[in-house]
Amino acid sequence: MSLRLYNSRTRAVETFTPLDGNRVRIYMCGLTPSADPHLGHARSMLFFDVLRRYLDFLGYAVTYVQNVTDIDDKIIKRAADEGVTWHDIVEKYYGSFAASLDKLGVRRPEVEPRATEHVPKIIEIIRGLERKGIAYESDDGVYYSVRAWPAYGQLSGRHIDDLLESVRIDASEHKRDPLDFALWKKQKPGEPAWESPWGPGRPGWHIECSAMSWEYLGEPFDIHGGGLDLIFPHHENEVAQTEPLLDGGFMANFWVHTGLLFFDGSKMSKSLGNFVPLEEELRRHDPRALRTLFLQIDYRKQANFTVDSIAAATKGLQRLDETLADLAVRGGVAHLDELEALDALRAPAPAAESMVRALREALDADMSTAGALAALFGWLPGTRALEGEPAAQAARALYGAMWILGVAPRVERTARPADLLNSGQVEQLRGLYAVEVGPAPNGKQPGEMVEEIVELRDKARRARDFARSDSLRDALAGAGIVVKDGKEGSTWSVVR
RNA sequence: GGCGACAUAGCCAAGUGGUAAGGCAGAGCUCUGCAAAAGCUCCAUCGUCGGUUCGACUCCGACUGUCGCCUCCA
Numbered sequence: 001m002s003l004r005l006y007n008s009r010t011r012a013v014e015t016f017t018p019l020d021g022n023r024v025r026i027y028m029c030g031l032t033p034s035a036d037p038h039l040g041h042a043r044s045m046l047f048f049d050v051l052r053r054y055l056d057f058l059g060y061a062v063t064y065v066q067n068v069t070d071i072d073d074k075i076i077k078r079a080a081d082e083g084v085t086w087h088d089i090v091e092k093y094y095g096s097f098a099a100s101l102d103k104l105g106v107r108r109p110e111v112e113p114r115a116t117e118h119v120p121k122i123i124e125i126i127r128g129l130e131r132k133g134i135a136y137e138s139d140d141g142v143y144y145s146v147r148a149w150p151a152y153g154q155l156s157g158r159h160i161d162d163l164l165e166s167v168r169i170d171a172s173e174h175k176r177d178p179l180d181f182a183l184w185k186k187q188k189p190g191e192p193a194w195e196s197p198w199g200p201g202r203p204g205w206h207i208e209c210s211a212m213s214w215e216y217l218g219e220p221f222d223i224h225g226g227g228l229d230l231i232f233p234h235h236e237n238e239v240a241q242t243e244p245l246l247d248g249g250f251m252a253n254f255w256v257h258t259g260l261l262f263f264d265g266s267k268m269s270k271s272l273g274n275f276v277p278l279e280e281e282l283r284r285h286d287p288r289a290l291r292t293l294f295l296q297i298d299y300r301k302q303a304n305f306t307v308d309s310i311a312a313a314t315k316g317l318q319r320l321d322e323t324l325a326d327l328a329v330r331g332g333v334a335h336l337d338e339l340e341a342l343d344a345l346r347a348p349a350p351a352a353e354s355m356v357r358a359l360r361e362a363l364d365a366d367m368s369t370a371g372a373l374a375a376l377f378g379w380l381p382g383t384r385a386l387e388g389e390p391a392a393q394a395a396r397a398l399y400g401a402m403w404i405l406g407v408a409p410r411v412e413r414t415a416r417p418a419d420l421l422n423s424g425q426v427e428q429l430r431g432l433y434a435v436e437v438g439p440a441p442n443g444k445q446p447g448e449m450v451e452e453i454v455e456l457r458d459k460a461r462r463a464r465d466f467a468r469s470d471s472l473r474d475a476l477a478g479a480g481i482v483v484k485d486g487k488e489g490s491t492w493s494v495v496r
Numbered sequence: 497g498g499c500g501a502c503a504u505a506g507c508c509a510a511g512u513g514g515u516a517a518g519g520c521a522g523a524g525c526u527c528u529g530c531a532a533a534a535g536c537u538c539c540a541u542c543g544u545c546g547g548u549u550c551g552a553c554u555c556c557g558a559c560u561g562u563c564g565c566c567u568c569c570a
Contacts, residue, residue: 029570037570044570074568156565162498163566205568227570228501234569258570259501262563269569296509296519301502302563309508312520319519322534362510362517370510374518384535466529473531484533491533 003058005223006300006366008231008255009155013366018222019253023061026052027213027252029226029234030066030112032205033093034074038275039290039305040261040268041097042104044227046291046406047258047299047367049106051223053404054363057342065216066109067209068094071116071202076191086192090114100278104287105406111216115208119194122203122211126183128245135183138174142184142198147177149240155255156232181237183207206237213251214242224252228260228300229267259297262304276305288407289314295369295405316377321409323380324398331392338408341400344393351390352397355379359401369405376401418447420494421480428479436472450481454490457483 003016018024028048031041048064055062070090079086101108115122126142129135134148146152146160153159163179172178182204187193193200203211213221219242226235235255242251261268268275281290293313297303328336348356355375362371376398383394402408421429426446433440433449436456440449453472460469473483476492483492 031570032568034568041570047570072568157499158566159498165498165566225570229565229569232499232565233567260564260570267564267569292519293508298510301509304508306508308520312508315521316519319534326534368510370519371517374510377518381535461529464529470530482532485528485531486533 003054003364004366005254005256007253008257009250009252011157014254016222016254018060019220022059023063024055024223025217025221026062026064026223026225027209027217027221028064028066028109028224029209029230030068031094031097032069032072032074033090033097034072034078035093036275036277036279037093037097037100038268038278039263039281040227040275042100042278042290043261043294043303044225044258045101045106046104046294047369048225048256049104049406050295050369050404051225051256051367052107053406054367057345057404063111063217064109065111065113065213067212068112068114069205069208070094070114071192072205080190096279100282103282104291105410113212113216115203115212116194118208118211118215119196119203121215122184122207123196125207125211125214125241125245127197129183129241132244134244136176137198138176139186140174141182141186141201141204143175143180144183144237144240145176146179146181146240149244151243152240153236155239156236158232158236181206181233183241206234207241209234209238210241210251213238219246220250221252223254223256225256225258228257231255231257258299259301259303262302267302268305285310286314286317288409289317291405291407292317292373295373295407298370299367316373317407319380320376320398320402320407323383324395324402324409327383327386327391327395327398330387331389331395333392333395336395336399336408338399338403341396341403341408343400344396345400345404348397349390349393351383351386351394352379354382355401356397359404363404372401372405418445418450418494421446425480425494429476429481432475432479450476450492454483454492458490461485 004013005016006013026048028045031037052062052064068090071086075086075089079089082089126135129144130137130142132148134145135142136145137143153163160179184196184198184201184207185204186199186201191202193202213219213224224235224238239251243249263276289310290313293310294303296313324336327333344352345356345359355378358375358378359372362368362375365371383391383398386394399408429446429449430440433444433453437449437452453476457469457472457476460466460472476483480494481492482494483490
């Protein structure tokens with residue numbers, strides 16, 4: 001049993017074996033922060049986050065590099081439009097992106113290198129290409145000569161002559177061939193610039209990834225990732241820039257591309273303007289529900305985002321959460337620890353064996369996260385009868401499985417549900433508390449107030465004063481707090 | 497025009513040459529003062545038409561439809 005992944009380079013599912021012992025080196029094309037990041041960006045980051053987690057679980061030492069292309073035409077234009085520097089634009093949008101990924105529970109990469117901080121390596125590669133006769137200088141920059149590299153087009157399956165037929169490529173008097181692309185752009189008035197052998201200027205798009213992957217991972221490395229829309233021209237060009245300097249070697253062993261996200265039936269993209277801003281979506285939905293939604297869809301397929309699908313995912317996740325909580329209670333597990341949970345998965349107890357086997361089979365088969373989720377849901381009914389140690393084992397295994405998928409509940413969150421209340425709801429709660437108990441002192445925690453009111457309601461229920469108990473329940477519901485009566489007493493949670 | 501992907505129940509969505517995972521919604525039941533939650537049970541023959549095969553939803557071909565890349569894009 002071992003991990004198999006679809007490799008865009010060979011167009012086949014292949015067994016994944018690291019190039020260098022136990023080390024797995026991954027380079028992921030991050031973001032060009034020139035506008036608000038959207039849900040589509042999150043989708044690919046989310047997939048690679050799960051891949052990383054699974055590789056971790058399998059015992060590999062993963063190095064994950066995700067770049068920031070912090071200089072390009074759009075950033076410069078945006079800066080001019082907003083009257084700020086290019087750097088301000090990068091900080092603004094990259095900051096928003098990083099904050100959103102944190103909320104989504106995407107683990108930070110080991111390295112987040114920026115193009116502008118790697119100009120020396122970029123220059124080194126361009127010079128190497130010049131020496132090979134593959135790059136040439138013209139009046140406005142340095143270009144890559146597509147015809148000088150016979151393998152050009154192999155990764156994306158294009159033929160130079162087919163590309164030429166495309167009506168959308170503009171011929172330029174600065175290039176020898178319309179398909180040639182810029183490695184270095186000479187400075188135009190008002191543009192930011194870095195020193196180079198060709199005078200002040202800036203890197204073209206594509207070259208930064210060749211430079212930074214080489215710098216941090218070495219060549220060749222194991223996995224190069226990105227959205228499917230990057231395969232051409234971006235990744236094709238990366239290969240073309242890198243491999244001529246490797247004496248017959250290749251750049252990346254596996255190329256893994258994630259499918260694109262659609263909204264209202266067409267691709268979510270900056271230029272079409274039909275995207276769902278990530279920040280906004282995260283305000284509207286539980287980040288873990290978004291993760292669950294994407295887990296249900298094969299990572300390579302295009303996915304259509306709808307409001308209904310996110311609602312469905314939210315419900316499904318709740319069931320996992322509740323079962324986990326039940327198992328923890330029945331097993332007497334006070335705290336669910338991530339490392340302990342992963343150990344529980346590596347050597348599964350009888351209660352969890354079938355689930356762990358199904359989970360691993362699914363993930364091994366080209367990261368079928370949908371199958372992994374099905375493995376969890378299919379196993380839930382069998383856990384109902386577990387008590388004591390088996391329940392504890394099941395709880396740990398479930399927590400570990402949810403951790404790999406990135407949907408494990410955050411402990412501090414479940415410990416303090418009242419933190420989910422917004423300020424308006426807290427005000428309502430204070431009002432209610434004042435009426436039922438008395439004015440709340442300043443330091444009174446919302447959670448304590450809820451507890452006391454719920455206790456009042458339980459007293460009423462025990463006294464069979466259902467009118468009062470129902471009115472208290474309604475009042476709490478008005479503040480976003482839902483009370484549910486179970487065999488062990490009443491529980492409450494916050495809904496948004 | 498070139499290259500490519502996809503078409504599975506009300507919705508989202510896996511999957512296999514031998515008679516279809518899962519989630520949501522829906523129906524019934526259990527529990528319950530009520531409600532909610534939860535649990536149990538039920539709910540598709542896989543775009544159309546041909547072909548290969550003992551047998552295809554799964555392979556091949558044609559067709560129809562949707563979408564992507566070819567320009568910045570996760």
